[in-house]
Amino acid sequence: MPLKFIALLLLCQLLGEVLVVWSSQPIPGPVVGLVLLFFGLGLRGGIPEGLGRVVDGLLAHLSLLFVPAGVGVMLHIAMLREEWLAISLALVLSTVVTIAVTGVLMTALIRWVERRRGEH
Numbered sequence: 001m002p003l004k005f006i007a008l009l010l011l012c013q014l015l016g017e018v019l020v021v022w023s024s025q026p027i028p029g030p031v032v033g034l035v036l037l038f039f040g041l042g043l044r045g046g047i048p049e050g051l052g053r054v055v056d057g058l059l060a061h062l063s064l065l066f067v068p069a070g071v072g073v074m075l076h077i078a079m080l081r082e083e084w085l086a087i088s089l090a091l092v093l094s095t096v097v098t099i100a101v102t103g104v105l106m107t108a109l110i111r112w113v114e115r116r117r118g119e120h
Helices: 002-023 029-044 049-060 067-075 077-082 084-119
Strands: none
Touching: 002 029, 002 049, 067 077, 077 084
16 A cells, blocks of 8 residues: 555656656756645645655655765765855855745735634
8 A cells, every 4th residue: 555655756756857857947856746746635635644654654764865965965075165155155045035935924824814814
């Protein structure tokens, strides 16, 4: 049973990769696959129990999934030494923008929910 849900996750990733290659968009294929999975689950109306268990298992070992990224960073350590200022600025600015956008969206959503509660 879990194999079916692992295959579903891999199929969504494959479809995402195919769509990115086909459309020549600068978006990671797995991100597109995740969006496809999200909309598919939304149409279905929820997350199947087996998929929830598979995903919980993957999330329990999430730190292992960062090992390849860490190795990739170490392969490009010379480039990091040369571009440390630009990389640092990009990280700090993207974090600040993310926090600001999240705050604005959260405030808007809270107001929207409060207005809807007042209508009922």
